[in-house]
Each structure stands twice: as C-alpha cells, then as structure tokens.
Amino acid sequence: MAKILLIETATAFCSVAISVDGKIISLKEESGQNLHASNLTLFIEEVIKKSGMSYGDLDAVAISKGPGSYTGLRIGVSTAKGLCxxxxxxxxxxxxLEMMAAGFLSQNPGYDGLICPMIDARRMEVYTSVYNAELTLLEPTSAKIIDENSFSDLLSENIITFLGDGSAKCAETLKHVNALFSDVNFNSAANLSLLAENAFNNTIFEDVAYFEPFYLKDFVLTQPKKRV
Structure with a gap:
C-alpha cells in the first residue's frame, strides 16, 4: 500500500497531495501568480501533518513533470528531487497533460469522446496532446499555434473536449459542433494519484541525479520594453 507525496506546479496552481493506495487522504492547493517559491514547502508540510504521517512514512514522491511554466516546473522538480x-x-x-486528461476522465465516467488538454504558452500557442477515453495517446505532446483548422480531421469524426488554462483562449477559434470546452481546473495534484500508484507498482522510477523537467521549449528571457 504505497504512500506517495504528489506535487503539481506546472501552471499557476500550486498543488500538493498525499495518496495511499491511489486514494487522496490530504490535499492543499491554491492558484495565483508567483506562489510556488513561497508556498510549495509550506503546502508539503501541511499535507504531511494533516495525513498523520511523517516524511519517513512516504514510499515515493511524484511530480507533474511538464510541459508548463518554466519557473513552476523548476521549483516543483527541484523540491521533489531534494526530498527524494x-x-x-x-x-x-x-x-x-496526461495528468489533466486522467483527471477529466475520473470526473466524467462513461465519456467516449477524445480529450485535448491545453496549457497556455502565450499568444495563440498552447502545449497540447490528444487522448482517447482509455487514456491512450493519439497525438503526442507538442507546442501548437491554434487556428481555425487545428484538429479539423479529428473534429470531423469525434467529439473533443478541450480543457486547461490554454483552452479558453481557443474557444472562439475552434468553433465546431464537436468541440466542447471545460472550465474545470484539472491541474491538481489529486489527479496524479492513480498514475503515480501505477508507476510505483511497476517500479517506473526516474534517476534522481539526472532527471529534468519536460520543458518542451527552451526558456527565452525577454527584456521589458523601455519607456519612451
């Protein structure tokens, strides 16, 4: 019966949970700008305390590895590696993105369409992938610039539910009878529980020394415009 600390920091949500045998027993999360650096370790301490366990009782640490916010992922992964x-x-x-799709399916039993999680990557670009109702990956993770022709082949034959903080800005562009949009947040550490439990049971672990977040794109530092 695995006891796993779950961490999600890929977006504006700072989310931490503890699962036992795949079931959430403690959860703390909050949304806002620049929360991760100041709140992540506090959230971890809080969920540990609420669970009635100690750090030593944990069997593993699971991290949402990206893609997503460069800063959020760096903070989450470095914290997880330090604990390990x-x-x-x-x-x-x-x-x-797989975590987000799994969260949607857990809340929508019987859904038989496709799921397209999206994470905002600025302007009309998103990090995205497509899964079916069995959580089989149909389109691999990529950075896409969304226009009116995006996903047209899949939409012609399937209902697709778009979700995540990148989907809202695409709603006006992806106008199709088979395009549905969910405004529910699925960037929660709670949605890592079953995936992490499966990985633990199959001993699918990372090399702590060499593991890096899945940034997908290189970080580009932009300079603020000078005021005239």
Whole structure:
C-alpha cells in the first residue's frame, strides 16, 4: 500500500497531495501568480501533518513533470528531487497533460469522446496532446499555434473536449459542433494519484541525479520594453 507525496506546479496552481493506495487522504492547493517559491514547502508540510504521517512514512514522491511554466516546473522538480535525496525515496514523474486528461476522465465516467488538454504558452500557442477515453495517446505532446483548422480531421469524426488554462483562449477559434470546452481546473495534484500508484507498482522510477523537467521549449528571457 504505497504512500506517495504528489506535487503539481506546472501552471499557476500550486498543488500538493498525499495518496495511499491511489486514494487522496490530504490535499492543499491554491492558484495565483508567483506562489510556488513561497508556498510549495509550506503546502508539503501541511499535507504531511494533516495525513498523520511523517516524511519517513512516504514510499515515493511524484511530480507533474511538464510541459508548463518554466519557473513552476523548476521549483516543483527541484523540491521533489531534494526530498527524494534526503529521504532516499524513489522519484515518479508524470506528464502534466496526461495528468489533466486522467483527471477529466475520473470526473466524467462513461465519456467516449477524445480529450485535448491545453496549457497556455502565450499568444495563440498552447502545449497540447490528444487522448482517447482509455487514456491512450493519439497525438503526442507538442507546442501548437491554434487556428481555425487545428484538429479539423479529428473534429470531423469525434467529439473533443478541450480543457486547461490554454483552452479558453481557443474557444472562439475552434468553433465546431464537436468541440466542447471545460472550465474545470484539472491541474491538481489529486489527479496524479492513480498514475503515480501505477508507476510505483511497476517500479517506473526516474534517476534522481539526472532527471529534468519536460520543458518542451527552451526558456527565452525577454527584456521589458523601455519607456519612451
């Protein structure tokens, strides 16, 4: 019966949970700008305390590995790796878009369409992928600039539910009878639980020394415009 600390920091949500045998027993999350650096370790301490466990009771640490916010992922992964080093526990990494799709399916039993999680990557670009109702990956993770022809082949034959903080800005562009949009937040550490439990049971662990977040794109530092 695995006890796993779950961490999600890929978007504006800072989310931490503990699962036991795939079931959430403690959860703390909040949304806002620049929360991760100041709140992540506090949230971890809080969920540990609420669970009635100690750090030593954990069997593994699971992280939502990206794609997503460069800063959020860097903070989440470095925190997870530090805990794994200190506690000598294995590290589990789950792709963020898969976590989001799994969360949608858990809340929508019987859904038989496709799921397209989207994470905002500025302007009309999103990090996205497509899954079916069995969580089989149909289109691999990529950075897409969305226009009126995006996903047209899939939409012609399937209902697709678009979700995530990148989907709202695409609603006016992806106008199709088979395009549905969910405004529910699925960037929650709670949605890592079953995926992390499966990885633990199959000993799918990362090399803590060399693991890096899945940034997908290189970080580009932009300079603010000078005022005239």
């Amino acid at each position: 080093y200190a506690l000598e526990k294995p590290l589990i990494a789950i792709e963020t």
